[in-house]
Amino acid sequence: MSNKTITFKILRQDGPNQPSFWETFVIPYLPNSNVISCLMDIQKNPINSEGKKVRPVVWECNCLEEVCGTCTMVINGKTRQSCSALIDKLMQPITLQPLSKFPVVRDLAVDRSRMFEALKRIKAWVPMDGYHDLGPGDKILPDHQGVAYKLSECMTCGCCVEACPQYSRDNNFVGAAAISQARLFNMHPTGKLIANERLDSLMDDGGIAACGNAQNCVEVCPKSIPLTESIAEMGRQSSKRFWKTLFQI
């Protein structure tokens, strides 16, 4: 075991407008490692495969249990969270690249503000009268809760949009995650109250019409969110709204 190693090829970039370059690191193998524990090992001994001391790799992470959505990157060509990428299940050399659909901040860290902006656009919240004591909310049946819960697990990680052929750095498509959030709030008893505002925003430029139905999103979502179902549902709601406004009914 002692001379077993792990080889990483990491696509690095010093800043947004800097050129990117590959750097290789070979580190000792330790059982139960994942990509993040290896990046932490590199921090403790930042020496590349040529024996040169380099700056530690920059990446973002937080919860390390795949619920915060922070540590998404492209690992061996596949978009996923790096905390749950177990070394024993990866082919070597392991390549790490930043997400390609977002501006690179540095090395593996990217700026996903666009996803949070999309949540503003589709008004992803329940309107409320106030935060004082107004008694319990509506009764909700378990089946309804089951659907809402699944949608509500979206952690804005970006896998779905990274995989989407329609989502690019130079357009304004809101992406599958936001469309699915609109569905979540449109099904809530009071969230519904502004359902039309959400539909209007989805019927606008960069909204639901931009979806090309490639269905890649649902394949890669780590939370198995039924994204194509959400897109179809929001498509239905939008066309209903379209016809209603057209005939003023």
Next chain:
Amino acid sequence: MTKQRAIVVGGGLAGLAATMKIAEQGMSVLLVSFLPVKRSHSVCAQGGINGAVNIKGEGDSPEIHFYDTVKGGDFLGHQPLCKDMCYHAPFIIYLLDRMGVPFNRTPEGNLDFRRFGGTLHHRTAFSGATTGQQLLYALDEQVRRYEVEGLVEKIEWHEYLGAVQDEDGKCVGAVIQNLRTGDIRAERGDAVILATGGPGVVYGRSTNSVVCTGTATTSAYLQGAKYGNGEFIQIHPTAVPGRDKLRLMSESARGEGGRVWVPRKANDQRDPKEIPAEERLYFLEEKYPRFGNLVPRDVGAREIYNICVNQGLGVHGDMKVYLDLTHHSREFLDRRLGGILEIYEKFTGVDPREEPMEIFPAVHYSMGGIWTDYNRTADGFIDHQSPRNQMTSMEGLYAAGEADYQYHGANRLGANSLLSCIYTGLMMGPGVVNYIKNQKGSATDLPSSLFDQAQQQWQEKFTSIKQMKGKENPYKLHTELSETMMSNVLIVRDNARLAATVEKIDEYDERWKDVECLDTSDWTNPVPSFVNQLYNMIQLSKVIAKGALLRDEFRGAHYKPEFEINQPSDFKPESFLEYTKLKAERGLKQDSFKPDHLEYMRLYEETNEKWLKSSIATFNGKGPDISYEAIDTSLIQPRPRKYD
């Protein structure tokens, strides 16, 4: 007068709750966070949030919740706050429900509740096994609404470095660093709230997230604010070992019927499923027939330690026990515990629906935190309008959530933290707004020299950090510090080892000066920031270790066998109430109680007289001075705990 505003640092549950409550009153908020707030550590919370809604008709009530909380904390909690929190809990759950949190439901469509540790009632509302994530998202959505309306300005990828103080020491703003550009600037704020979470990373690997270094609260302590009960660190009985993190297996697994056991025979190599029931030792159920697997965490962690270390019965001879859910159907488990079972499966490769999980205790939560104040009413509740609520000992600086210290005493009950975070955030809102409105002017009108000075001081500090060219790798030094803490300031504590630890930490303090700042670039460089955080973690370790060294008793999570007073097995806690009553009436006689009971109660009383106090650390320029402060125990008389 120029516009006043509050600065909230941290967008976990506490920070978001405070932000929305303050914004609701029309006051502007600058919300500063290390990471996008939606990625805060609060997402990790799995099991649920407590509130005595009594949906199951078990006769549960806020008063019983209050009692369980105070008893769970071994009576070190501040009772008026605990009481007010528990009485507000049902309302908080309803509020979250109205906000759209997809709580699990009963067949009739009511909120469902599960059991958790330290209580005999179904009191925990839950959203699958990702309750924290669901609650955080709901609050995040409300705050986003205020952001769109312009009342909240959110700046993410910014780190709080320290408070700006005026000549009188009052906090009038915050120095923050942009983690992208590296720029350091002072922001003006009429009140600053630290809702920056706990310090688990001091112990290296814990159940906490990577940003939980406690650096913001430590910075306040270094600037003179008092730090309370630092030595009370919760060790959660059930986590999964990992190289980067110890992933939690929520108490809800036991709340849903999970059973903890070890093979009766030491080092039994058989597959756990081949070990018949009579050859299994369900040690919690055996020793605690009433609470069983749902004893409070301090008790659970100690029992696991006892079974594995003292009795050598750990699974395969290791510090591990089985947590078994295999008697439930897959469908049931997926519906109620899906989130955590997926984590177990993903990270260990074993399906916990088919195989018992192998788990062990891990650092989880800090009961201690920055000292904060409150204003009680005559009937033992909190006056929500008071500007004193949640204010630290530095005027104008507030704290909330895991960052504060008064709610959970010597041991927190499961599912009470999400509650205390949201409660403190909401409760303090009106008082903070009153405080700001009572100020003569706005921080915006103060001379800029104050802010320039603070900014410059931090800029110089970071310039000198970047020039550090010593021999120590900061990440390795952190590993050493955390290993020292892990081996010596954990479940079982011993004075000789604690004294050595305190010295050892002083060595780390010296060695920190010899750190190498591995990266000196300006753009998005996390290294200088980490070097500063490491300094703070070293200072906080001193608070924890010295507090533990000086507290010569056994209370809640702070277990020193040397000072344990053994409770007779047939003792009933109510006897103690009778004992004190008789004493007060001068009617106590030698034969009023069995001799061993009498002796036990005398010792218990003596211990409380000396130690039923908050420990308060103040920074003396080198390390902590520790003193002790009385707490309000007037609502429920302290008494010995018993869970069997």
